Amino acid sequence: MTKNKNILIISPHTDDAELGCGATLYKLNKKGYKLHYIAFSACEDSVPKNFNKNILKTEVKKSTEIIGVNNKNLTIFNFKVREFYKNRQEILDIMINYKQRIKPFIIFTTSIKDIHQDHKVICEESIRAFKFENLLSYELPWNAKNFQPNFYVEIKQSEFLKKIKSLSKYRSQKFRKYFDNDFIKSQILFRGIQSKFNLAEAFEIINLNNDISI
Numbered sequence: 151m152t153k154n155k156n157i158l159i160i161s162p163h164t165d166d167a168e169l170g171c172g173a174t175l176y177k178l179n180k181k182g183y184k185l186h187y188i189a190f191s192a193c194e195d196s197v198p199k200n201f202n203k204n205i206l207k208t209e210v211k212k213s214t215e216i217i218g219v220n221n222k223n224l225t226i227f228n229f230k231v232r233e234f235y236k237n238r239q240e241i242l243d244i245m246i247n248y249k250q251r252i253k254p255f256i257i258f259t260t261s262i263k264d265i266h267q268d269h270k271v272i273c274e275e276s277i278r279a280f281k282f283e284n285l286l287s288y289e290l291p292w293n294a295k296n297f298q299p300n301f302y303v304e305i306k307q308s309e310f311l312k313k314i315k316s317l318s319k320y321r322s323q324k325f326r327k328y329f330d331n332d333f334i335k336s337q338i339l340f341r342g343i344q345s346k347f348n349l350a351e352a353f354e355i356i357n358l359n360n361d362i363s364i
């Protein structure tokens with residue numbers, strides 16, 4: 151049976167998925183997988199004052215293009231940041247629609263241990279929508295201090311550099327400490343040393359229903 155080559159990337163806000171697994175996504179794209187990226191908010195209400203309110207919509211396009219997302223497979227919804235809990239059913243319906251339409255082979259989402267209110271909603275609805283699919287959580291350590299990885303993806307230096315390049319497109323977010331290149335490198339190095347690889351991105355397996363190798 152031919153393996154479905156669609157990958158669904160669920161990012162609560164623009165930038166979460168690249169921070170959590172940008173290098174893995176780039177690697178998958180190089181291997182021939184088709185990346186579908188959905189962000190549920192461009193966070194108009196939390197963009198720094200000196201930037202246009204829609205800046206993240208432009209930045210996410212540039213960022214995801216670098217890791218291999220074709221712009222036509224990038225969708226940004228307009229849910230209000232920090233208020234996702236008000237729209238749970240709508241969010242679930244969107245995910246189910248993607249499941250039926252693209253039949254993703256792997257879905258990447260946030261961790262159940264993530265304490266950000268929107269990230270939590272996204273993880274819970276992902277678990278509901280993708281009960282029988284391969285569902286992995288990516289790591290955002292500042293929001294999920296108890297993240298417990300049980301799946302590691304080897305990252306090459308060139309793939310790490312693509313992640314850095316992709317994140318560099320978020321000029322409006324550069325002030326955040328976790329956008330610091332040394333921090334991003336240390337995370338990938340730490341997870342590498344913890345696994346059998348030199349560099350790695352780490353994941354929690356929520357469901358694994360088909361054999362995956364990344």
Ligand SMILES: [Zn+2]
Binds near residue numbers: 162
């Ligand atoms: Zn977020």
